[in-house]
Amino acid sequence: MLDAFALLGDGIWQATAPELLAATLIGVVIGLIVGALPGLGPTAGVAIMLPVAVGFGGTAAIAALAGIYYGAMFGGAVTSILLGIPGDAPSVMTVIDGHALAKQGQAGRALGMSVYASFLGGVIGLVLLVALAAPVARAALAFGPTEMTALMCFALSFVTVLGGRNLMKGFTALFIGVWLGMIGLDPIVGPARYTFGFIELFQGVDFPIVAVGLFGLSEMFLSLSRRVGALAERPSLRSLLPNLPDLIKSWWVLLWSSVVGFFVGVLPGLGGTAATMLTYAMAKKSSRNPSEFGTGAIQGVAAPEAANNSASYGSMIPLFTLGIPGSATTAVLFGGLLMIGLQPGPRLFVDNADFVWTIFGTFWIGNLMLVVLTALLIPFLARIVFVSTAVLYPIVFALVIFGVYSINYSMGDVTIALIAGVVGYIMLKLDYAPVPLVLGLVLGPLVERGMRRTLILSEGDLSVFTERPIALTFLLMTVAVIVVPLIVTRMRPVGPPSI
Template sequence: MIDVFSLLGHGFLVVLTPTNLFFCLVGAVLGTLIGVLPGLGPVATISLLLPATFALEPTTAIIMLAGIYYGAQYGGSTTAILVNIPGESTSVVTALDGYKMAQQGRAGEALAIAAIGSFLAGCFGTVVVAVAGPPLAGFAQRFASPEYFSLMVLGLISAIVLANGSVIRAIAMILLGLLIGMVGIDVNSGQSRLTFGMPELYDGVSFVAAAMGLFGVAEVICNLEDGIQRGLNAGRIGSLMPSRAVMRAVRWAVVRGTLLGTAFGILPGGGATVASFSAYALEKRVAKDSTRFGRGAPEGVAAPESANNAAAQTSFVPLLTLGIPTSATMALMVGALILHGITPGPTVITRQPDLFWGLIASMFVGNVMLIIINLPMIGIWVRLLLVPYRLLFLLILVISSIGIYSVNNSPFDLYLTIGFGILGYLLRKLDAEPAPLLMGFVLGPMMEENFRRSLIISRGDPLVFLQRPISLVLLVMSLALLITVAMPAIRRRREEVFQE
């Protein structure tokens, strides 16, 4: 424990340099901004800013990108409560009771509960990263190729189980992502695969182009088609200080939400969205009078907001200890680390202590900044909602174009982005979520590499995955997950959760 404290102290020294503090603040402000603005999510924003981080130190870059992610969890609740439009998918359930509270003139109270819950959950989640990270990474150093392959199988299966919507579609999206990940020169044989003879594709499909197309551009097209309507109708925010009685009422909701979110964040495929939905469902279940929900129950704001923020922090655990992304946002973080020459994996903590401990300390600092940015300065963010989408989408398109171009200083990636934009749009039309696709895309080359290496070690015997104990356990867990999702009772329950 003392070790953790001294290392954490080192992390604070890393963060408390003017540059890192500044970019932590930039991340937190940007995160709040895009959280407030509907139609612009963290995945799109992070891919947008990836090229801009080239000039920064890797630690500074990751501190800023992480700030965008957890900052968006704060900002998303603001619009959900004030105008009944969730700024982020993670705040969809917050709108149910938060907006009702706003209509009853308790907007300030709801905002305060959301911010305080987020803050406490964020700090707890960060402690879990600090305490659980190093031992898990130590354990993961015993992993060889078969273990890594099985771990990725488990990650992809969890992504399928926890994806909202159809299971078979999630499987299809992962397969498609794996296939797109195969594009480029095969490392072992030097032969080009699926490149259409284009030298620009020899290094593989550009990650930024794929992410921007599937999320940024496709979302713009969908938003234009649906026509985002918004109007500011919550007049008064009211007192920002919740009464003692309310604080007592939501106390346990915050605790439950935090614990649930922490667990979901670590789980592969989990992430903040599923965490917030489950936390809301849990509150409804444990409440003495569940009919209060949907009519302005403070627990309905406290639990999901705590859960999504806790999950946003702990989803860094599998990334930093195993090198495995658990969600589309974390897949982007893998991309960011690789662009900066750092291979995510169990050695990050020992080889890049500045990065790991600096990031953790920055999460504490960032959460403090966020509660200040979000509570006293709420009025500024509300005014942002007045920017009409017909101008906002132009801004998004222009900044994306510049960002994509500047990765390789070539217009080629923009052509790819157009293709991915159209693909992303078609997939959305066909009820297929592109998030698992992005995960498959990132994991594809790693999976193939480990699969081939495992079978070379075993001389072609596929039983190698079952003969090694850790690998066997991981595969059994995957199988158990698959069985649970196939079981009718659980499937119905799962649909219920996503229905709400």
């Protein structure tokens, strides 16, 4: 392991070559932009820049492309916090408390936490990447469809925590989300489901597009029924600056959210968004003040932001150690490796060790660049919440439509976002929490596919879930999440449930 850090030291030194520094800077700046633009996420960003970046040649190309990926994790939080619109899928959970804080005039504090969390998540993810890449990659392979399904059941069980005040409404929203996730061609046997004959729906509804409508547009629609105006208070310098004590208060959440995010990120097919949902729910569950979540809990920003950053590094592990792209974004990076003439696969680490360690070096430098860039921008960005919504919303609305359209150049996507906006508006009016819906939309398809793959492999035998130790562990944890609070409430009828 010490060897690994010596190699990394060398890699960081290599990564300070001017050409690599420039490439990394380009990557992270573009990442910030695509992350912040609603709708466009890291996958689109990396794909769009691939042909240009390949022109940089070799290591610089991959440094720039990877920079876009983890840069987007920083950028997504900005839009989520300031405007309540998820900049990309992995920052959806950041909207909930981040935007609530911004509406209370504490945008600087929330942005500050997102920067700390992103940076720490990045550093922890990078340390784990360097120290554990090979063993973690092998361990991840133990996760077959059975284990993935059990893990996703565990994540879904947290809907009991995130469902809002009314359990019935929470589950209703969850099932709407699961249903939305089923729209499109059946992933296992093929026929179209709930597409009503629209070819546009064959590929299913895109999660980032629904999230943009559900969280962002809905709030703008709601503002139409209110008096327009800006926040009453004037921006005090304090409200524009990050708050250091928050960091100390949240260190525990930051630490394990980063670790959990990293390991979920490593697993092929799951991805950063699922990681943010898991860590957000765990942060709420373990909080002394769970009712604060949803109304502006600083840990509600810390957990998902730490998780999505470390997950982005975690997802590089299968790519660099095994040549397995486990997510849409790393699949594009895989193409990038091929285009610059490298052979992604188990021997990349051995045959091109220099390249791999230099790339890991650029990750460290890129992470530093991002923290400096975003920290400098916070006082300026935080002012946005003090702009009158009469001025701000029309501009943002246009940006949202532009962002959604540019993902696939499709007016169908714009329509879906608008419909999601209306649905979100109705949910707000009727006091349905939108979080269970996105939970269902992201995790539902993962559970369904995992379950059906498992059952094909086991020829319909459900006992595989109890025979495999990893799957069994997660299922027992799922049961615990649901049952323990019930028992605790029974025994102690007064007071909030806790574990």
